[in-house]
Amino acid sequence: MSLPPAPHQDEAPAPRAGDLVKRHALVTRLWHWLNAITLAVMLMSGLMIFNAHPRLYWGHYGANSDPAWLDLEKVNGGIPFPGWITLPSHYSLADARLWHLAFAWALVLGLLGYLGWALVSGHLRRNLAPKLGELAPAHLWHDLKQHARLRFPTGAAALSYNVLQKLAYGAVLVVLLPGIVLTGLAMSPAMDAAWPWLVDLCGGRQAARSLHFLCAGALVLFFLVHIAMVLLAGPINEVRSMLTGRYRLPPDRKDAP
Amino acid sequence: MIVSRRRLIGMGAGAAGGLLLSGCDRLNESPAVRDGLASAEGLTMRSQRLLMGDALAREFTEAEMSPTFRVNGSARVEDSAYRRLLANQFAGWTLQVGGLVHRPLALSLDALKAMPQRTQITRHDCVEGWSAIGKWQGPQLGAVLGAAGLLPNARYVVFHCADVLDGKPYYESIDLIDAFHPQTILAWRMNDVPLSEGHGAPIRLRVERQLGYKHAKFVMRIEVTQSLAALYGGKGGHWEDYRGYQWYAGI
Numbered sequence: 001m002s003l004p005p006a007p008h009q010d011e012a013p014a015p016r017a018g019d020l021v022k023r024h025a026l027v028t029r030l031w032h033w034l035n036a037i038t039l040a041v042m043l044m045s046g047l048m049i050f051n052a053h054p055r056l057y058w059g060h061y062g063a064n065s066d067p068a069w070l071d072l073e074k075v076n077g078g079i080p081f082p083g084w085i086t087l088p089s090h091y092s093l094a095d096a097r098l099w100h101l102a103f104a105w106a107l108v109l110g111l112l113g114y115l116g117w118a119l120v121s122g123h124l125r126r127n128l129a130p131k132l133g134e135l136a137p138a139h140l141w142h143d144l145k146q147h148a149r150l151r152f153p154t155g156a157a158a159l160s161y162n163v164l165q166k167l168a169y170g171a172v173l174v175v176l177l178p179g180i181v182l183t184g185l186a187m188s189p190a191m192d193a194a195w196p197w198l199v200d201l202c203g204g205r206q207a208a209r210s211l212h213f214l215c216a217g218a219l220v221l222f223f224l225v226h227i228a229m230v231l232l233a234g235p236i237n238e239v240r241s242m243l244t245g246r247y248r249l250p251p252d253r254k255d256a257p
Numbered sequence: 258m259i260v261s262r263r264r265l266i267g268m269g270a271g272a273a274g275g276l277l278l279s280g281c282d283r284l285n286e287s288p289a290v291r292d293g294l295a296s297a298e299g300l301t302m303r304s305q306r307l308l309m310g311d312a313l314a315r316e317f318t319e320a321e322m323s324p325t326f327r328v329n330g331s332a333r334v335e336d337s338a339y340r341r342l343l344a345n346q347f348a349g350w351t352l353q354v355g356g357l358v359h360r361p362l363a364l365s366l367d368a369l370k371a372m373p374q375r376t377q378i379t380r381h382d383c384v385e386g387w388s389a390i391g392k393w394q395g396p397q398l399g400a401v402l403g404a405a406g407l408l409p410n411a412r413y414v415v416f417h418c419a420d421v422l423d424g425k426p427y428y429e430s431i432d433l434i435d436a437f438h439p440q441t442i443l444a445w446r447m448n449d450v451p452l453s454e455g456h457g458a459p460i461r462l463r464v465e466r467q468l469g470y471k472h473a474k475f476v477m478r479i480e481v482t483q484s485l486a487a488l489y490g491g492k493g494g495h496w497e498d499y500r501g502y503q504w505y506a507g508i
Contacts, residue, residue: 044281049386050386052385052386053383053385060380060388060390061321061380061389061390062388063323063326063327063387065325065327066323066324066325083278084278087281088281088282089278089281089282093385094500094502095285095501097384097502098291098294098295098501099285099294101297101298101503101508102293102294102295102296102297105297105300105301185508187508188305188507188508189314189382189465189466189468189507190305190309190467190508191305191308191507191508192314192315192380193313193314193315193465193466194308194309194310194312195308196315199315205382205388206388209386
């Protein structure tokens with residue numbers, strides 16, 4: 001009789017496929033659902049604000065007689081984003097700003113809190129930062145192919161994020177969310193007096209407005225892929241793990257190579 | 258089977274979407290929700306004031322100015338007295354300064370031009386999202402208020418304007434922090450020529466660290482008050498009273 005391998009001698013036995021394991025910290029779960037609400041409000045009210053002047057420019061200034069890189073004034077009678085996707089559903093710049101500028105605080109405070117926790121607890125370094133080997137082109141290509149074939153990690157390998165997840169979540173946490181907050185602040189005339197470097201970093205106030213819109217687009221793209229992945233990877237198990245923190249490790253594939 | 262399931266899912270999604278939409282609009286109309294959302298304005302104002310202190314808005318060079326500075330809001334004032342003044346280049350017009358001051362003033366355009374002038378090339382940010390860079394010249398509001406002398410209970414400076422928007426007289430207000438900011442001027446000159454009617458002749462307030470709707474045009478009278486509650490809709494400005502815009506427009 002041969003002994004089974006024991007890689008974690010001082011710990012509980014290594015989790016195996018089918019085990020119910022702890023996956024998401026309470027902080028992560030709280031922040032996730034706060035973001036689900038906050039980002040929905042920010043997007044819907046933001047699209048209404050965009051409707052008030054549906055043109056985007058680069059540089060410091062930009063108005064109707066200046067060249068725009070995106071001009072949706074001719075779309076849908078000058079209101080390019082329809083009522084079903086905006087907050088409120090009827091045209092109201094004032095009401096949209098009321099929602100946008102209040103929920104911006106939830107976004108900023110939640111982001112600062114979570115980033116602080118992720119740094120101090122080691123979550124960022126341990127779970128989200130890709131390891132050097134994971135960034136090797138061969139490894140990235142392999143993971144991309146596996147994802148494209150909808151072959152997601154199983155068993156104990158599903159306990160940690162794969163490199164594509166790390167890159168996606170990491171980009172949202174340290175690039176897109178800080179980016180959308182900072183470009184939003186750079187549109188504020190008061191903040192431009194307080195922090196002139198910020199609007200310069202963006203390339204001007206109208207460039208900040210364009211970047212803000214592009215960050216929002218990237219977050220929408222993330223959301224769509226995120227929802228698709230949850231549905232494909234097993235929505236009940238995935239949603240449970242984000243509610244209770246507990247996740248059942250997927251069984252190994254019969255046809256696994 | 259598959260078709261009917263798809264239809265079922267489609268119907269469910271449609272119903273959920275409809276519920277969400279009407280739910281959002283119902284929340285949007287709820288006074289309690291609106292009050293809660295509006296409380297963020299005070300937090301934003303205090304935070305921004307803390308971060309910016311007395312900092313100046315960016316000033317640009319002539320090369321960075323917008324080729325065209327669009328006219329927004331009221332482009333024309335219908336009031337017949339105003340039209341007569343405009344036809345006479347505002348000869349005989351005076352800016353009234355009153356309210357909680359020691360010495361009420363009536364300043365002619367020449368008197369405003371004779372005061373120490375500030376010229377600034379700044380970016381004008383409309384609440385709608387567009388920006389234009391223009392050059393503004395005029396006396397500092399702080400100097401005008403200093404000449405009138407504020408009473409101890411003075412808190413706000415209200416600008417009564419000649420234009421009527423949606424049947425309501427236009428007015429705006431700022432507090433003393435912005436009123437005495439060095440870049441807050443009563444501009445009578447824009448891009449090296451006297452203000453055109455569309456840009457607010459004879460004078461327009463420039464309050465550079467706030468959005469465009471605070472920059473009152475066609476200013477006829479300045480009133481220093483302790484509170485905004487007794488004026489018109491009580492929220493301190495036309496857009497604040499009738500459109501629900503924030504009184505503090507720093508973002």
